[in-house]
Amino acid sequence: MKTIGLLGGMSWESTASYYRALNEGVKSALGGLHSARIVLYSVDFAEIEAMQARDDWEGAARLLSQAARGVQAAGADFLMIGTNTMHRVATDIEAAVDIPLLHIADATAERLMADDVERVGLLGTRYTMVQDFYKGRMTDQYGLDVLVPPEDEQDEIHRIIFEELCLGRIREASRLSLLSSIQALYERGARAVILGCTEIALLVRQGDTGVRLYDTTAIHAERAIEWALSDVKV
Structure with missing residues (x-):
């Protein structure tokens, strides 16, 4: 081993x-x-x-x-x-x-490709959602179409991660907020959503939504x- x-x-x-x-x-x-x-x-x-x-x-x-x-x-x-x-x-x-x-992006992209998912939503910190090091890698190296939430939702997701999840705080209102963002990405055409912050899976699980989730952790x-x-x- x-x-x-x-x-x-x-x-x-x-x-x-x-x-x-x-x-x-x-x-x-x-x-x-x-x-x-x-x-x-x-x-x-x-x-x-x-x-x-x-x-x-x-x-x-x-x-x-x-x-x-x-x-x-x-x-x-x-x-x-x-x-x-x-x-x-x-x-x-x-x-x-x-x-x-x-x-982590390679492992996730390869799983998406194996499942024939070509258009995917991405939740994460503001850095991950806005900057190109993650979604750009998925697009350039794997041909994936990566969607992110609008700016106001990005701000709230970022806040939830740093002010709650990183401090071990689990709040139902925040779960519902993330689930709303996931549903909105699905309605925009994402066939699945990447939980692109290792803390998000502490709050949102597959059983919470009918949209297919990819837990990067x-x-x-x-x-x-x-x-x-x-x-x-x-």
């Missing part, structure tokens, strides 16, 4: 979901007392969020690249960034290490388990 390197803490609530998913997946595959081999570097999210807010992506890249080098030195065979938004600096992190990076973890248990060098 390969050792998974995970950059976490962004936020720690969603990193806990990653840790559980990775271990449960390995246990399901191998049985018995098996669990995942994981090297976890959990950052102080307050530092990262402050860099995001002041548009200091270079500073965030330096901080996470240093963390990635530590994960590699501790024996990880490949690397995961346990957050959608910080894939904004994925290229910088890849350049800082010699082990491969499992990109679960998809990312499932692909990591495949890599970890594969005999092929990643």
Whole structure:
């Protein structure tokens, strides 16, 4: 079994979901007392969020690249960034290490393609919904048509993520707000909706809506388990 390197803490609530998913997946595959081999570097999210807010992506890249080098030195065979938004600096992190990076957008796009979904909605932080590092990658490399909510809905989704979900607050009014955005994307032609922030799945589940949801945390973890248990060098 390969050792998974995970950059976490962004936020720690969603990193806990990653840790559980990775271990449960390995246990399901191998049985018995098996669990995942994981090297976890959990950052102080307050530092990262402050860099995001002041548009200091270079500073965030330096901080996470240093963390990635530590994960590699501790024996990880490949690397995961346990957050959608910080894939904004994925290229910088890849350049800082010699082990491969499992990109969350690639894992999600490949799942969408396997399911013949070509037009998809995207919920996430404002950075993920507005900037091109995520939806542009899906369009340019996979040919997907990615829809995002209008600006006022983006602001509310961003607020829910940072002021509630990242603090472990689950509110029914916010669930209904996200479900309304999901339904609106479907009515605009999205055949499915990406939960493109690792915290959103803490609030919205598939059972809450008839629109098909793609939970990026679960998809990312499932692909990591495949890599970890594969005999092929990643």
